[in-house]
Amino acid sequence: MQRALISIGVSLGIALLGIATLLISNGLGFTAATRIRHLPQNEQTQTNHAEQPPLDSEAPAVPTNLGATHITLTAIALAWDAATDDVGVAGYRLYERVRANPYLWLWLLRVDDIPSPTVTVADLAPGSQHRYAVSAFDLAGNESAKSAILHLYTYQAPQAYHPLSDGENIFAVAGEPFNYTVAALGVPAPTFTFMAGPTGMTVEASSGLVSWLPGADDVGIITATVRAANIAGVDDHTFSFPVHPAGTDLTPPGPVTQLAATDVTEHGATLTWGAATDNVGVAGYRVIAQLAGHGQSLFLAGDTGAPVTTFTVTTLQPATSYRLWVAAYDAAGNIASISGAAPVQLLTLGTPSTTPTATATLSPTAVPTLTPTETPSPTGTATPAPSVQIRIAPTNPSASDIISITVAGVHPNNCTPHYERHEVAGNLIQIESAPSDEPFCLPAEFPWEYTVTVGTLAAGDYTVTHTLEDMVTHTFFTVSDTEMEEPIPPYIYTGDGNHPITVTAGALFSYTIEVDGVPKPTLVLVEAPPGMSLDLLSGALAWTPPLEASPVVTVTVRAVNSVGSDEHTFLLHIWPPEISTEGPERKLHLPLIRR
Structure with a gap:
């Protein structure tokens, strides 16, 4: 009985499902059913247009009269006439025209979503230049063309200085x-x-x-x-x-021309040059020498004593590189400056000598005791002829200084020379060394030196002559009237020159040139890009690279004082502001100034 009832129920359910399907297919349905009406194509299009407002495709007018209302050292306030639009202006954008490199100009979006026709750009470098333009946009995203470019600078407080020339007095x-x-x-x-x-x-x-x-x-x-x-x-x-006072001759002679060296020997060379000019007349010429390399002192290598244009230098060390200048002087004592003058480069002949390592203490009448700090071993090779160098201390003595003269050299064996005698006769100082009387000599290079104290000397020019058997060496120095601090030639600290210096275009670059020397050296920019400044005493270098600057810039700085000069050349690698290549357009990003 139970199975019969289940069979009847299933049959009744199937029948009811068929009736419902038939009613739906005939469009009768139930109240909960949704009718779907198929509209013709043209009727459907008209209905959609009626439901949506028309699209805004018209851009606002171009803003006009862009100008600066206020400028400071680090900020610029801008204003312009409001733009018009058929629907309404939603805001403005401020662009800056920059040159990423010598071949590419770009527009940078500096400030976005500006609600009113005014904006202030801050955090700028003093004295920096800028090119601005503005555009307007509406709610539909239409943007106008950019306004006319406004070119202007931020303010920069004055920095007064005297443009010092090389050798200026x-x-x-x-x-x-x-x-x-x-x-x-x-x-x-x-x-x-x-x-x-x-x-x-x-x-x-x-x-x-x-x-x-x-x-x-x-x-x-x-x-x-x-x-x-x-x-x-x-x-x-x-x-x-x-x-x-009136009538004083204070004009130094001009520079010599066509300086050349010929007939190079172990101890010098013959120099020739074109005559210098003077408002009164040239009295003579001095030959000034300097060892090659940084921080080397100038020393007097010769004096013609007459207005001749040739001189043979005999006071240099063998196998050593030198720079030589010739400076004219007149009867009033004015000496031509060698700052900026091109020296002649010279490498003397012979075998290089070792650095003297012996020390000596000598009173004018005592024989010095030499104490070599290292004893070389024999090498079995040929040894060079003895050479002698004379050094004056202090380098630029005054009439109040106690002056000493050091005689030094390298001898081809351990039988080194020793002090014999010295004499000061007027402006001539004669020093004699005697050969060693040792019976047995070890063949090797031995340094030797001793010092003679001559005391104070009157102001004037002096000649020193050293004699060792048949070898004669000369040097010259000048004693001034006034006391001076011990001079030191300039030396520019270059640091690690292997690391390039990178600079960002449009950003302030600051760099300090560190230099030592006595008297305090004066710094000069020999080669630099336009707009770069250098404090001649502190060495503070400042520059804001323009956006159109070359990718690599060369800078050469020279330090000059009365006893020498030094130069340092370095490269600046100019980088544009951060560049990205997102999407099909090339974009340049700068920090946006937020409202």
């Missing part, structure tokens, strides 16, 4: 016009004002040219101050100089 002579130039960095260009100084001294406001006619009452030391000023600040430049 600043002085005035009573009755003769005196000129001096004060220059200044700064944006806008500073103007100059005379602040303090002698009566009658003036300065041109735009050029900074100082003019003055000193009189007889002005003889002495004069101090003056010129101020450079612009809207960003002021800076004073104070300078001092001597005024000499």
Whole structure:
């Protein structure tokens, strides 16, 4: 009975399902069913258009009258006339035109979503230049073309200085016009004002040219101050100089020309040159020498004593590289500067000598005791002839200095020479060494030296002659009237020159040139890109590379003082701002200034 009831129920369910399917297929359905109406194609399109608003494809008008409303050292405030749009302007974008390299200009998006026609760009470098343009956009994403480019600079406070020339000696002579130039960095260009100084001294406001006619009452030391000023600040430049009596010859001779070396020997060479000129007349020439390499002292290698144009140098060491200059002097004692003059390069003949390692202590009448710190072993090779070098201490002595003379050399065996005698006769100092009387000599190179103290000497030029058997060596030095600090030639610390210096275009680059020397060296930019500045005393180097700068820039700095010079050349690798290649367009990213 139970199985019969189940069979009847199943049959009834199948029947009801068939009836429902038939009703749906005939469109009768139930109230919960949804009817689907198939519209013709044209009717369906019209219905969709009626439900959506029309698309906005028209871009806003181009903004006009872009200008700066306020400029400081590190910020620029901009404003422009509001743009118009058929629906409405949603905002503005500020772009900057930059040159990524010498061949590629790019637009950088500097500020996005600017709600009103004003914006301030901050965190800029003082004295930096910028090219801006703005565009407008609407809610539909339409963007106008860019406005006309606005080219402007941030302000930079003045930095006043005197553009020092190599070998420049600043002085005035009573009755003769005196000129001096004060220059200044700064944006806008500073103007100059005379602040303090002698009566009658003036300065041109735009050029900074100082003019003055000193009189007889002005003889002495004069101090003056010129101020450079612009809207960003002021800076004073104070300078001092001597005024000499009328008729004083203070003009040094000019440089020699066509300096050449011939007939090179173990101890020198024959130099020839074209005559220098002087306002009164050249009295003679000095040969100035310097060992090749950094930080080497200048020394006097010869003096012609007459206005001749040839001289044979005999005071150099064998197999050694030197730089030689010739400087003219006149009867008044003015000496031509060698700063900027090209030396002749010279390598003497012979076998290189070892560095002297012996020490000696000598009073003028005592025989020195030599104590070599290392005893060379015999090598079985030929040994060079003995050579002698004479050194003066201090290097540039004054009349108040106690002067000593060191005689040093390398001998071909251990029977080294020794002190015999010395004599000071006027401006001639004669020193004699005697050969060793040892009966047996070991063939090897042995250094030797001793020092003679000659005490104080009157101001003037001196000649030193050293004699060892038939070998005679000369050197020359000058004693000045005034006491001077022991001079040291300039030496520029180069650090690790193997690491390149990288600079970002548009960013301020600061670098300090470290240099030692006595007197304190003056720094000069020999080769540098436009706009690079160098503090001549502190060595502070500053430059903001323009975006169109070359990828690699060469900079050469020279340090100069009275006893020598040194140069350092390095490369700056200029990198553009960060470049990416996302998507089909090339984009350049800078930090955005947020509202």
